[in-house]
Amino acid sequence: KAGVTQTPRYLIKTRGQQVTLSCSPISGHRSVSWYQQTPGQGLQFLFEYFSETQRNKGNFPGRFSGRQFSNSRSEMNVSTLELGDSALYLCASSILAGFTGELFFGEGSRLTVL
């Protein structure tokens, strides 16, 4: 069974640009969530989707957005990039509808903003 797949794995952008990251969850998993990981900050919740609906959003500015498609694949977008957006963006999927089950993480997309 394939794991959570994230693309691209690495990317470099400049300030002001925008970026789209993609996540394909494990087959059968309908919940997809996104986290930002930075040194010293741990993993910070961005948003969670289930059946194409965003069920919760973390404390990030409106420049961060996402969506989920009917096949459960998800994308997140960051517009008007800032230096502070440099981070590892992790996607995780879960088979359960609620947040009391195991999250299966992808390997992440490492974004560098110059």
Add this chain to the structure above:
Amino acid sequence: GENVEQHPSTLSVQEGDSAVIKCTYSDSASNYFPWYKQELGKRPQLIIDIRSNVGEKKDQRIAVTLNKTAKHFSLHITETQPEDSAVYFCAASREDSSYKLIFGSGTRLLVRP
């Protein structure tokens, strides 16, 4: 707002010794507490979790304890081995419609051979 504090940020132990990592959560409605291990350059993986209806859970060399009154929970690793070296994250969530996991800032554990 919801917050999970984790201590220590780094921990160095001798192989064979025990390691303890502690977390405190702010949301009294939290009732699910997982621990994730992230090896260098790899994805986080669940190693153990506990729900609020139990006070302790063990799985071989690892155990987690929960004190709901004090709102803190701890990870205990006994007989540490070099392969236990990694960053460990605690987290907390509610079993309701919030659908989000709040993570601590992580503990870098180094097990010295």
